[in-house]
Amino acid sequence: MNLEKRISALSRLGEALKVAAEVLERGELGFSESESAVIDVQRQSTVMNPWFSKENIVFSFQAWSKLLTRDKLEMWISVYDKKKLEIGGSKQVAVINAGNIPLVGFHDFLTILLSGNSYVAKNASDDKLLLPYVASLLISIEPEFISYITFTERLKEFDAVIATGSNNSSRYFNYYFGKYPHIIRNNRNGVAVLDGSESEAFFKSLADDIFIYFGLGCRNVSKLFVPVGYNFDLFFRSVYDRNLVMQHNKYMNNFEHHNAILLLKQIPFLQNGFLILLENPAIPSPVAVLNYEYYSDEGQLFNTLIEQKENIQCIVSSNEKIQATDKLKSIVIKEGKTQEPGLANYADGIDTMEFLLSL
Template sequence: MTIQQRKSYLIQVGAFLSQFKSSGIEKRLDLACNDPFFDQMLEQIDMAVHYNGWFTRENVLFSLEEWDKALSEENLEKWLKSYNFQEESKTVGLVMAGNVPLVGFHDFISVLLSGHKVLVKLSSNDKKLLPILANYLVSINPEFSDKIEFTDGRMNNFDAIIATGSNNTARYFEYYFRNKPSIIRKNRNSVAILTGNETQEELKLLAEDIFRYFGLGCRNVSKLYVPQDYNFDSFFNAVLPWAHLMDHAKYANNYDYNKAVYLMSEFKLLDNGFLILKEDPGFGSPIATLFYERYTNKDALLETLQAERENLQCVVSQDLMESEVSYGATQHPKLWEYADNVDTLTFLQNL
């Protein structure tokens, strides 16, 4: 297959995903090999929460819809235009995370687009969705059957590895895969810088950055930087539409637990009944908690964040720094916005 052919098949995957939207699910009659895979995906959308309590129908549909948007011909052309791939014969192992639905799909399509073979070890938290899309690819072009393999056991016979995990598992990955070309991803968090001049609309967009996927993604904002005299009233008003998260038992349990722990430790908290704000120098706040830190000098803050860039995935702000992410955009990454700012396709091209 040429790169243009591989791209065309991914566009068909995007068309398949276009049937599953938060606004409604509607089966298309113009798609090849659609019937069995439509039914499988429909079943998994409803069943996902039983395998992973965080994978609500709303969040699974959100993920599928985002991938539908991403896999357009225009986006794929823009992403791939600066690379030169041939048909390759290397096997690339993927060790995937499972914190949000289809979190490893970008690595999966990157390997296939590069012409390599992919050997996938799925997270136990996200084992159902990706195989459906892989089987759909094989159904529309059987050549993919020699390009895609899944394994539950020990990974063998691979030439390079892309592995995602916690800081602890990353140390294991770095040792275990030390003799292979690799991309090893560790814990990262995202932060937002507020100035106090944000509109209610901007703060509502920020709420999406905080609460989507219950805050479990590395692109979710887990900490705010606010001016010394910042008043949180406008922020709390803007995030009120997300109060429904307390209807989700796992989120509510985390809220209750973290609040109890903080109160017993006599930490000073701000609380609106579904989100705890805790002043803390760290980046990674627990579920239902958002850390915040006050600043007095904007330039000094930007220097601090620059020094911490290896620990940060996104910095959300408005006209403060070159690599900032706009309010509401963290959960809508473009294909060319790589995790950890590591160009996956260049890595694959150079194997």
């Protein structure tokens, strides 16, 4: 399949995802076969994994539909060897997908197919339906893709591996797949650096970075760095309109569990009825908990962030100094945009397209 066919089909997939999101937002029983199909997939996905709420699936569909345009796809690949892209790869690329948020593995799916290689994937048990559904949309647009896409429970024949999992599973991935060309990703999280000058509008946008996908994504903000003596009142007031998470049973079970544990252990914390703020040096935080850490010196803070860069997916901050810091500026992102990365914003900073074109 030539490059033009791939770009054309993938841009039309963006249009199909936009329509699918609109169908789900209407909340009505579909009248056509395609409308019924997306409603059925959403409902089954939510039953299988309650973290995959309809709202989160809609958000994912919408986010990808905005990226899958001809202009954006062509701009993305313009920096790579056009001859290699035109020819296309001929490799079988095995992918082990995580299942923490809806369509978490879509970027790998997109990159492998756009590079002309074949996609062979093992999906997480928590997310077995959404990516195959999107693949079926693509195949209906361009039937030639059917020979390029395989979903399987057991990976057998492949030439390269892309695997995403926890820090623990990544060690196993390295052991089993180390002899193949590979990208192995482990746990990372987003953080936010505050300096006290933030507005209510900033915090309302930051709330997206904290609460979308219930905070389960690797780009979700799980920790705040704040100046010594920082007052959280404006933060709590600004994010209170996210209290709809209180209607989600699994989320509130997590909130009540951590709230009770901290009370029993007599560990100081702040909470507003649905979010716990806990002083904790760790970057990852459990669902319904947001860690924070005080800093007194910006230079020392920046050094800490540089040292911890391997554990940080992105940094949200309006601080111009951090935006200009050479070793950090590539992962600094505007508030409210952590879950809307561009096509060239590769997970863990590893250029997947370059990797695929080198096979």
